[in-house]
Amino acid sequence: MKTTNSKLKISTLSAFFLLVLITFTGFAQQNPASKEGEKPTVILVHGAFADGSSWSKVIPILKNQGYQVIAVQNPLTSLNDDVATVERAISEVKGKVILVGHSWGGAVITQAGNNDKVKALVYVAAYAPSEGQSIDSISREAYVERKVPNVPGFTDPVITDGYIQLKEEAIVKYFAQDLPVQEAKNLAAVQGRFHVSTLTAKITIPAWKNKPSFFIIADNDQIISPQVEAEMAKKIHATTYHIPASHVVMLSKPAEVAKVIVKAAGIK
Numbered sequence: 001m002k003t004t005n006s007k008l009k010i011s012t013l014s015a016f017f018l019l020v021l022i023t024f025t026g027f028a029q030q031n032p033a034s035k036e037g038e039k040p041t042v043i044l045v046h047g048a049f050a051d052g053s054s055w056s057k058v059i060p061i062l063k064n065q066g067y068q069v070i071a072v073q074n075p076l077t078s079l080n081d082d083v084a085t086v087e088r089a090i091s092e093v094k095g096k097v098i099l100v101g102h103s104w105g106g107a108v109i110t111q112a113g114n115n116d117k118v119k120a121l122v123y124v125a126a127y128a129p130s131e132g133q134s135i136d137s138i139s140r141e142a143y144v145e146r147k148v149p150n151v152p153g154f155t156d157p158v159i160t161d162g163y164i165q166l167k168e169e170a171i172v173k174y175f176a177q178d179l180p181v182q183e184a185k186n187l188a189a190v191q192g193r194f195h196v197s198t199l200t201a202k203i204t205i206p207a208w209k210n211k212p213s214f215f216i217i218a219d220n221d222q223i224i225s226p227q228v229e230a231e232m233a234k235k236i237h238a239t240t241y242h243i244p245a246s247h248v249v250m251l252s253k254p255a256e257v258a259k260v261i262v263k264a265a266g267i268k
Contacts, residue, residue, distance in 0.1 A: 040096035040119050040265050041068040043089050045112075047103025047126070048076060048194035049166050049175065050187070050248075054102065057254035058261070065262065068093075076104075076192045079111065079201035086112040093117060098265050099207075101126050102250060103223065104198065107135055113207025120264040121211050124257060125218035125247050128232040129203040136199040142228045153223040153247065163193035174222035178245055178252040187248070206236075213238040214264045216249060216257060223247040239263075 042062055044055040052071035059069050070089045074082040086108055090097055096119040101109035106126025113121050127135045142148040153174030157164045171188040172181055179187075215233035219226050219242050233240045243249050243256050250257045 038095055039067050040098050041070060041093045042098045042100060042261060042265065043086065043093070044069065044071040045082075045086055045099065045101040045105035045108050046071070046074060046192075047101070047105045048164070048198070049171070049191040050102070051190055051192050053190065054187070054248065055250060058250050058258050061254060061258040062261065065258075067262075067265065074105070074108065074192070076194045076198065078195060078197050079107065079203075082108045082198075083112045087115065090115050090117055098122060098261060100124060100261055100264075103127065103247065104135065104194070107198075107201075107203065110203050110206050110208060113211055114205055118207065118211060120267055121208055121213045122261055122264045123213065123215045123233070123236075123238065125216060125221050125224060125229060125249050127224070128208060128213070128215070128236050128238075129206065130235070131204065131206055132202050134200045134202050137202075138228070138232075142225065142231070148225055148227055151222045151225050159196065160193075162196050164196060165191055165193050174247075176246055176248045176251065177222065178220065179248065183251075187251075208236040208238070212264070212267055214260055215240045216260055217242050218247055218249040219244045221245075221247045221249075 046052055046054045052073045055071045059071060062069050072085050072089050074085050076082065097117045098120050099109040099113050099118050100122040102124040103126055106123045106128050109121055110129055127138060129138060143150045153170060156170065157166055166175060168185060168188040172184040176184040176187055213236050215238035217226055217229045217233060217240060241260050243253050245253045
């Protein structure tokens with residue numbers, strides 16, 4: 001009798017799980033994870049001396065327009081670590097992706113953007129390295145070899161155990177000079193530490209060679225020269241926008257940045 005009851009219980013459980021499986025499969029067929037014409041997910045990639053909260057003003061604008069948004073938290077320990085962080089975020093998405101990179105995040109999306117899910121790249125006051133380039137080689141070639149007028153924001157960083165940070169006064173004066181002073185000081189307090197190895201990490205396969213690219217030049221940038229940004233935008237044949245803002249253009253002009261992301265998301 002006990003054996004019969006056990007078999008009955010097992011049979012009942014099996015039937016239950018089979019019913020759940022059939023129901024779920026039917027639901028998935030009626031509601032596929034990604035449909036033609038669905039809006040892509042926007043993955044926001046912060047740069048050095050920052051974290052995911054640097055996108056806090058752009059996120060609600062995009063979400064109010066119906067976009068799913070992921071703002072990653074890069075460890076800033078190496079190019080490979082940051083790329084792996086972005087790749088994990090891409091793997092969570094069922095449909096297409098728009099990758100948006102600010103500053104150092106531009107180098108990260110250049111490497112991570114080769115995934116088939118990535119529909120377009122958006123560079124926001126960012127680096128867009130070529131194959132074999134690093135952000136250090138871009139800077140040396142521009143500021144040392146070609147004598148492009150340098151910008152002062154990155155000239156006096158603090159380095160502790162191989163990790164770089166900016167002084168509060170540098171954040172206020174050069175990094176986020178168009179934000180209220182207290183907001184800029186808050187950025188200084190939460191800034192991520194950026195490992196020195198990232199400066200010389202080289203890109204292997206630049207995604208912009210095979211993906212539509214958009215580039216926001218921050219015309220008042222004091223961390224990356226706007227001239228250097230313009231040259232990179234031209235090199236990668238990006239659709240280019242100028243916004244009169246500091247390096248943290250996504251915080252001082254979030255609506256304008258969101259508009260560019262939406263245009264990138266709308267490409268066919």
